[in-house]
Amino acid sequence: MKFLRQASGRVLIALFISLLGGHVRADEPDYKSFEQTAYLRFLNVSDAGLRRSPALGLSFGELFHRATLDTGSTGVVVGATSIPDIDRLPKIADGELTYTSSGRVMRGRWVRTSLTIVGAGDNAVQTEAMPVLAVDRVDCLPRARDCNPDEDVSRIAMIGIGFAREGDRQSQSTPDKNPFLHIVSHNDRRRHGYVLTSEGVHIGLSSANTAGQFFYVRLQRNAGGTDWSPVPMCISINGTMPPACGTLLVDSGVGAAFMTVPRSQAPEAELQPGDQVAVSIPQQNGVVPLYGFKVGDGSPMTPEKIHLRHSPGRVFLNTSFHFLNGFDFLYDADGGYAGFRRR
Numbered sequence: 001m002k003f004l005r006q007a008s009g010r011v012l013i014a015l016f017i018s019l020l021g022g023h024v025r026a027d028e029p030d031y032k033s034f035e036q037t038a039y040l041r042f043l044n045v046s047d048a049g050l051r052r053s054p055a056l057g058l059s060f061g062e063l064f065h066r067a068t069l070d071t072g073s074t075g076v077v078v079g080a081t082s083i084p085d086i087d088r089l090p091k092i093a094d095g096e097l098t099y100t101s102s103g104r105v106m107r108g109r110w111v112r113t114s115l116t117i118v119g120a121g122d123n124a125v126q127t128e129a130m131p132v133l134a135v136d137r138v139d140c141l142p143r144a145r146d147c148n149p150d151e152d153v154s155r156i157a158m159i160g161i162g163f164a165r166e167g168d169r170q171s172q173s174t175p176d177k178n179p180f181l182h183i184v185s186h187n188d189r190r191r192h193g194y195v196l197t198s199e200g201v202h203i204g205l206s207s208a209n210t211a212g213q214f215f216y217v218r219l220q221r222n223a224g225g226t227d228w229s230p231v232p233m234c235i236s237i238n239g240t241m242p243p244a245c246g247t248l249l250v251d252s253g254v255g256a257a258f259m260t261v262p263r264s265q266a267p268e269a270e271l272q273p274g275d276q277v278a279v280s281i282p283q284q285n286g287v288v289p290l291y292g293f294k295v296g297d298g299s300p301m302t303p304e305k306i307h308l309r310h311s312p313g314r315v316f317l318n319t320s321f322h323f324l325n326g327f328d329f330l331y332d333a334d335g336g337y338a339g340f341r342r343r
Contacts, residue, residue, distance in 0.1 A: 031191055031210050032207045034190060034191040034204070036206075037203065039200055039202050041200035043120050045198075045200070049198050050322070052255065053070070053321050054252055055067065057124075058076070059115065059124075063083075065157040070253030071196065071249075071250055071251055071331075072249060073160035073170060073253065074161070074163065074165045074174070075170075076133065076160065076177070077157070078132065078133070078135065079152075079154045079157070081153060082154055083132070089113050090111065092112055092131050095109055095110040096133075098168075100141075101251075101258060102144065103144020104144065107137050108133055112129050112131060113130075115179065117159060120200075127182045128182045128183075130176065133177075135156050137149075162249075163178070174226055175227055175333065180201075181333055191334055191335070192204070192332075193333045195210065196324060197324065197343075210330065214341045215281070215288065219336040219338060220336075228336050231249075231338045232248070233245070233246065233247060233281055233290070235261060235278070235279050235315065236277075239276070244261050244265050247316055248279065248281075249317070251320060253321070255304045255322070259309070260308075260309045260310070260314050260317075261311070263310050272295065274296065276294050277294075277295065279292065301322050303319070304320070327343065328340070
């Protein structure tokens with residue numbers, strides 16, 4: 001049985017690559033006419049790939065903060081004490097943002113200000129004036145995994161660039177809060193979005209930074225028409241069929257994975273070392289294998305831990321940042337595409 005599980009993972013990966021080579025893809029966007037791009041290399045690049053969530057610099061004037069780049073949330077979140085002359089900035093509204101992975105609830109006010117995001121080598125981009133959540137205090141959800149209500153807000157700095165996050169206790173996390181969609185531009189030839197890699201992020205899409213074999217997934221608008229819906233996916237554990245289908249979140253902000261499946265996929269309270277997880281993307285004529293991993297094998301794409309939850313009506317996988325050690329991840333905010341490019 002152990003051999004079959006290992007073989008299953010290898011077959012899925014091989015099939016995914018062969019499908020890409022055979023051009024079995026969704027309708028593909030064309031980025032040839034777009035040129036406005038920038039590249040920010042992470043501050044914590046390693047020869048061994050990502051060992052922690054990617055980090056970039058965040059600056060308001062002369063103050064510089066090391067911040068986590070987070071695709072699991074939407075919005076720049078920083079301690080109110082870290083923003084110079086904050087009381088002079090226009091206040092938009094009271095605000096909050098909940099990180100369900102840790103149980104931390106950021107409470108403060110949305111203020112309007114421009115900011116600078118800095119990569120290694122002092123490469124930087126500047127945003128237009130946009131909403132920023134200035135945090136005054138941290139509250140904790142009941143049974144929070146990792147939360148301290150006495151947390152020093154001056155140490156808080158997150159750059160949330162995710163999409164489809166409004167339904168996960170983040171009702172205020174709308175696209176107008178995503179800094180990568182509000183970079184100062186000198187012409188209209190910009191395709192809003194990004195390509196996230198294990199070493200850095202390309203802001204703005206072009207033919208150059210989208211070259212290669214991307215597998216594209218066409219996203220649907222959400223019910224309110226305010227954002228795109230999550231990436232659809234199906235998951236099978238130890239080859240259990242049929243797979244359970246729901247949504248996928250490529251989350252660069254956490255090292256552990258979060259999985260919700262029915263008991264038919266995972267009867268026990270926890271996944272065991274050696275269990276094989278296979279993830280695929282549903283298409284009109286079936287599913288296309290995306291990737292797989294074996295629990296506890298220590299490979300670069302395997303999450304350091306998996307938080308498992310059983311639900312009869314919801315299927316969900318948060319990949320953790322480890323996914324980026326094997327794939328580049330594309331988000332096209334204008335056209336409504338997600339893309340996966342295996343390295």
